[in-house]
Amino acid sequence: MTAAMARVPDSLRGQIVTPGDRRYAQLRSTYTTSASPAAVLLPKTTAQVVDALRYAREQRLPIAVRSGGHGFSGASSNNGGVVIDLSMLNRVQVLDERAGLVRIEAGARWANVAKTLAPYGLVVSSGDHGGVGVGGLATGGGVGWLVRAHGLTVDRVRAVEVVLADGTLVRADADHEPELFWLVRGAGAGAGIVVAFEIEAAEQRNVGVAxxxxxxxxxxxxxxxxxxxxxxxxxxxxxxxxxYAEGRSALMSITAVVAAESLRRARPAVEPLLAIGRVLEHRTDLLPYPALVPTAHLHPNVGQQRGTTTNGLFRDLDDAGARAVMRAVTEPGRAVVQLRSLGGAINDVAPDATAYPHRHQHTMVVASVFPPQGAGALDAAWRAVGARADGAYVNFESRPGPDAFARIYPGETGARVRRLWKRYDPDGVFRPALLTGQPQRAARPTRSAQPAGSGQPHRRRRRPR
Structure with missing residues (x-):
């Protein structure tokens, strides 16, 4: 037994992974970043999350929280610190079938959620990849395949269970702890560890997919x-x-999803997209919703999708902005750009109703570069596009920091987020990278946490969270 394990609470015996453990290689990193934490804790219950947090605080090491899926910023792991990995806290339960109310633990992944809810004819609009973890997406926003029909994931959250920085377990909803409830729907990273969500799912079995x-x-x-x-x-x-660039030209690969139960209803909505350029490929199918976020997406996250990503939100992307997008794709640097549709049900919600304030934009533009291209190439490609943006989305930003914070949480929303992060985490236990601009690192690990011993999706079809 290592010195690090000697002080682990009895409830977590066997659920701490250090560098000498064979499980470490698959738990050390995130989807985009390779890291070397001193220890990864794997709680299975809310009570064990409380124990894990108290243990991690006793080590006086940086703490990262991971819901189990992938994210761009790399903030769900660290170097030399402790990672609280919620992937074993993954139960999905239908509380009220008629009302569509479901309880989903933060470590579940959306492929499992879709599979569990399918027999009930229920769906939660939730990202675009089955490997995404519930906790990270459902505290940041949640732009999914049904977002214009059913809104952001945070818009369907009806209650949350949160372990605060001091180890207190709190249930928050519109009537109980409303400020915390507001905060975790869009800015949950600095609020505490959200262990479960109650979400109002929508009725939907099949979707048209073009x-x-x-x-x-x-x-x-x-x-x-x-x-x-x-x-x-x-x-x-x-x-x-x-x-994306293809030789001397560029192509646009579109996935269009229609919340419809028949092709007869789906095809008219898709048809105008066939007139925007010379069509090279096209097919439209009626699929069960879980086919969009299949269990085949459930893979370990070992830093396999290295890259640098940023994004911007737009009320209207004018002709100059559209030309800037094409220059970002075709000129030196050659970013891969993704356009995401917003509006619809998102914009039915008041800007101050949640910590996601962007309720007037209609388009999100996401730009990524991959090795050997780095941050400089992305900045050059993005400059003209980003200058026209009106806001940003936290889950598509790989370089957190104060500048990103100002774009993601502008004005009074940002001031309120800062106040509430300070209220619920006065000691800065979680210290969101959006405030510091740097991932948490351990400068002088305590002896008890020293390690016992001294680890790509195709770019054109890349579907970020």
Whole structure:
């Protein structure tokens, strides 16, 4: 037994992973970042989360919390600190089938949620990859395949169970701890450890899914027509489009999802997308919702998707903005750009109702570069696009810091987030990277936490969380 394990609470025996453990290689890193924590704790119950947090605080080491899925910032792991990994806290329970109320623990992944809810004819709009963890997405926003029809994931949350920095377990909803409830719906990273959500699922069994590939015109017209249509399209339609260089030209690969139970209803919503450029591929199918976020997506996260990502939100992406997108894709640096549809049900919610304040935009633009390209190449590609943005989304930002904070939580929202992070975590136990700009590192690990011993999806189809 290592010195680190000697002080582990009895409730967590066998649930601490250190560098000498064979499980360490699959638990040390995130989807985008390789890391070397001193220990990873794997609680299975809320009581064990409390014990894990108290143990981690006793070590006086940086603490990272991971819901089990992947994220861009790398903040769910660290070097030399303690990671509280919630992946074994993953139960999904239907509380009230008629009302669609479900309880989902933070370590579940959305593929498992979709599979569990399918027999009930229920869905939660929740990201676009089955491997995404519930906790990270459901505290940041939740832009999914049904977002225009059913809103953000945070918009469907009805209650949360949170372990605060002092180890107190709190249930928050609209009537009990309303300030905490407001905070965790959009800015949960600095509030505490959310261990479970009660979410109002929507009735939906099947969806129309169109896969379309068109040539993307260099003058930006294809991008403009995509955004123009999605701004005023029926809210049953949500879509994502990846724009990437292909030799001397560029292509746009579109996935369009219609919240419809028949192809007869789905096809008219998709048809205008076939007129925005020369169609190279097209098919439309009726699929059960879990096919969009399948269990095949459930893989370990070992730093396999290295890259640098940023994003911006737009009320309207004008012609100059569309041309800037195409330059980002085709000029030196060659970013991969994704367009995501917003609006619809998202914009039915008041800007101050949650800590996600962006309720007037219709498009999100996400830009990524991959090794050997780095931050400098992304900055050069993104500059003209980002200058036109009106806000940003926390879950698509790989470089957290004060500048990103100002874009994600502007104005009074940001001031309120800061106040509440301070209220619920006065000692800065969680210290969100959005405030510091740096991942937490251990400068002088205590002896008890020293390690006992001295570890890509295809870019064109890359579907970030």
């Amino acid at each position: 896969q379309v590939v068109v040539e993307a015109r260099p003058d930006g017209r294809t991008v403009s027509e995509w955004t123009s249509y999605l701004t005023q399209a029926p809210r049953e339609l949500s879509a994502a489009a990846v724009v």
